[in-house]
Amino acid sequence: MTGLLLVAQNIVGGLGIGCVYALIALGFSLIYRTMGLVNFAQGNLLMFGTYLGLTFYMGLLGLGKFSPFIAFLAGIILCGLIGIGLERLFRPLANLDLSYILVGTIGIGIMLDNIANHIWGSEGIVVPAPIANNEINVGGVRISPYIFIVMAMTVLLVIGLQLFLTRTNFGRGLRASAQDREIAACFGIPVNTMNAVAFAVGAGLAAAAGLLIAPMIYVNPAIGDSLGIKGFVAAIIGGLGDLPGAVIGGLLFGVIETVISGYISSSYTDLIAYLLLTVVLIVRPEGLLGARTVEKV
Amino acid sequence: MSKAWLRRWRGPLLWVALAVILAMLPLAAQLDSFWAHIVNEMAIYVILTMGMNLVMGYGGQINLAMGGLFGVGAYSTAIILLHKGSFPVAFVVSALLGTLVAALIGLPALRVRSHYLALVTLGLGIALDIIFTNWEAVTGGAIGLTSIPVAAIGTLQFDDDTKMSYLFLGVMLATLLIAAVFVHSRFGRNLKAMRDDLIAARAMGINVGIYQLTCFAFSGFYAGIAGSLYAVWLSYISPTSFDLNQSIFILAQTLVGGMGTLIGPVIGAILLVGLQQYLLSFGDLQLIIYGALIVVIVLVARGGVAGGLTALWQRLAGRARRGRKEIAMAPSTGERGAVASAAIGGTTGGSPTREERTGN
Numbered sequence: 001m002t003g004l005l006l007v008a009q010n011i012v013g014g015l016g017i018g019c020v021y022a023l024i025a026l027g028f029s030l031i032y033r034t035m036g037l038v039n040f041a042q043g044n045l046l047m048f049g050t051y052l053g054l055t056f057y058m059g060l061l062g063l064g065k066f067s068p069f070i071a072f073l074a075g076i077i078l079c080g081l082i083g084i085g086l087e088r089l090f091r092p093l094a095n096l097d098l099s100y101i102l103v104g105t106i107g108i109g110i111m112l113d114n115i116a117n118h119i120w121g122s123e124g125i126v127v128p129a130p131i132a133n134n135e136i137n138v139g140g141v142r143i144s145p146y147i148f149i150v151m152a153m154t155v156l157l158v159i160g161l162q163l164f165l166t167r168t169n170f171g172r173g174l175r176a177s178a179q180d181r182e183i184a185a186c187f188g189i190p191v192n193t194m195n196a197v198a199f200a201v202g203a204g205l206a207a208a209a210g211l212l213i214a215p216m217i218y219v220n221p222a223i224g225d226s227l228g229i230k231g232f233v234a235a236i237i238g239g240l241g242d243l244p245g246a247v248i249g250g251l252l253f254g255v256i257e258t259v260i261s262g263y264i265s266s267s268y269t270d271l272i273a274y275l276l277l278t279v280v281l282i283v284r285p286e287g288l289l290g291a292r293t294v295e296k297v
Numbered sequence: 298m299s300k301a302w303l304r305r306w307r308g309p310l311l312w313v314a315l316a317v318i319l320a321m322l323p324l325a326a327q328l329d330s331f332w333a334h335i336v337n338e339m340a341i342y343v344i345l346t347m348g349m350n351l352v353m354g355y356g357g358q359i360n361l362a363m364g365g366l367f368g369v370g371a372y373s374t375a376i377i378l379l380h381k382g383s384f385p386v387a388f389v390v391s392a393l394l395g396t397l398v399a400a401l402i403g404l405p406a407l408r409v410r411s412h413y414l415a416l417v418t419l420g421l422g423i424a425l426d427i428i429f430t431n432w433e434a435v436t437g438g439a440i441g442l443t444s445i446p447v448a449a450i451g452t453l454q455f456d457d458d459t460k461m462s463y464l465f466l467g468v469m470l471a472t473l474l475i476a477a478v479f480v481h482s483r484f485g486r487n488l489k490a491m492r493d494d495l496i497a498a499r500a501m502g503i504n505v506g507i508y509q510l511t512c513f514a515f516s517g518f519y520a521g522i523a524g525s526l527y528a529v530w531l532s533y534i535s536p537t538s539f540d541l542n543q544s545i546f547i548l549a550q551t552l553v554g555g556m557g558t559l560i561g562p563v564i565g566a567i568l569l570v571g572l573q574q575y576l577l578s579f580g581d582l583q584l585i586i587y588g589a590l591i592v593v594i595v596l597v598a599r600g601g602v603a604g605g606l607t608a609l610w611q612r613l614a615g616r617a618r619r620g621r622k623e624i625a626m627a628p629s630t631g632e633r634g635a636v637a638s639a640a641i642g643g644t645t646g647g648s649p650t651r652e653e654r655t656g657n
Contacts, residue, residue: 038412092596098411099353099556103549104595110588118581225541229419236416271427274420281417282408 008141010262011255016147017216018254019154023209024231025238025246026161027202033241034178034198037090037101042206043228044109045086047221049079049207050214051120054127057211060120068130072153075211076204083203087196109224116221124220150212157208158247161201165243174198206231226270230257233277312559313477317470333458337530339570340465341523344472346551346562348519353548354556355480356512357492359411361418361544362402365425366517368539370395370524372429375442375534384448388525395521396514398425403513407506422544429536441535448529455529465526472519477559479515488512492557553594555601564602 024046031039039045051060053075059065066074086108093104131149135142165171177184177191178198185191209231210223217223234253238245256276261269345367352360370391377387405417429436436442448455448464455461479485491498491508499505528534546569554565572590576583 089592089596098415099359099548099552100595102415103545103552104592106545107549107588107591107595110591111585112588114582114584114588118585229423229541232416233420236413240412267431268427271424271431274424277420278405278417281413282405 005140010258012143014255014258016150018251019150020209020213021231021234021254022247022250023205025234025250027205028232028235029241029246030198031202035195040105041109043224044112045203046206046210047224048112049075050210051116052078053211072211075207079207080200080204083199084196087199113221124218127214129215330458333462336462337465339567340469341526342566342570343469343563344519344523345547346566347476348516349547349551350562352512352516355488358406358512359415360516362422363547364539364543365422366395366399366520367524368429369398370521371528371534374525374528375445378446391525392518392521395517399517400510400514403510406509426536426540443533445528445532549591553601555603558603561601561603
């Protein structure tokens, strides 16, 4: 295989995994923008949502098997409901110091991990892809067709989110309360409900990301840890709270990661990715797309 | 002169006396090896939380690489002991390497803060763990290092938990003493000024960068020491002990005890290590309960246990003072005020007067 083809192959693969990171990053950014709270349990929500969806898809826990699409929706909706519950729990945390948010949300993460362990077991499961997974050959670049489904679903979800935020009253209210809580409340927008919606959407996006990546990995209760951190990294690269930035950050991180593992070393992929992130943050702490601000006393 | 000295150091001296008494209790009680084992674990975590507390509670930085730094100390000691080095040498090397690596990790703190610093240190902490897992020739890879020799100073062998507890509690006391002196010195006061308002502190001529780096270096020093003890305590180490969860566990202990106080981390470490031991009997449900309790503690006791005690003390003291001076100020019952004062470890509920709130 020539060098150029290898690059193309890595980029396509990277964009596929990058879509998943983009969805997780969107969840982080959306919740941060509306509540000012970094939900460190996002990765654990992802894992939980994945298991919920797979329960329908694969007929776990004695349930019958459902079509992939219904299972996908069920996972998203159920995980969103958990998100609503979590918002109520975290509401008092939003005004506090970062370290409290960190420990509070991570406490929830520990719970979710171990509840999943309790319900579904820690062994892990292999998830069959919903379509036949024969690699197709596009001009010498070998691509798994499932990647296109991941990309298509991501595009659909991102467009759906954008329409929801800009075209519906609910979405406009959500953006208003993200911009200025007090004034939005004066205009009769139920800001707490909006926070709950943001949390639900964020959790739903996490579940979607997990379900999309499930056939590509070995699903176990620990998958949320590294996926959550990588999604957070993507959100930071794009500028935390910046939604288009989250998508770009996710895709970028996916490609970088795949290229590193293709060319340098697969066991040190994460190490290099984190070092790169450190450099990015030191050079541009506000993210690649963020505007520079001057801090006031 | 001596009176001023006494006034200034009265707090820390009292505190040190209390710590000494606490540390002597287990020794006096002639622990059996089961309890000595737990006391040793507590001592290790007290050192770790004190390091975390110096960087977070006093420095206002955030260091999520603590687990990784802990590992640096543990691996250094293990490797030196396995190559027939002596324990005192290994101990010193662990502390120094921890300090050095922490200072390097602290470099980004000069540029980034808050969530970003959390992420950078988190990433670098994980990076350390990745190195432990993959550098097989030196660290033994995922399996780790086994049969690490026992600690020995000269002919003194610390070969069981009871003997180790003398060493561990002694080291713990020394580190607490260093911390107490540190935070009450001029350096510590500048540090607190920096924590409360970075820009104002800089405007007052404090070289903020040096202080930030020193904080990190200190946390690494403590983590290195704790790691060194950990390696000889279990005589077995593997990368899973030094992952992100370890950092979070240390952070949780620091928060539960109360950040920015000297006694807080001690309480937090003892409570959470004890809790973990107790919950072992719940088997499968252990970690679910554990997670739930952490959430509850963070939601309910925001100043930590030490913050709660301070609030109680101030309430009692304030009541007495009010009785004498008859200060009657309008109670501020606003939710925001209560939350704010709770967050700084002040009075919760009741009617905090302005005097009390500035009193801490």
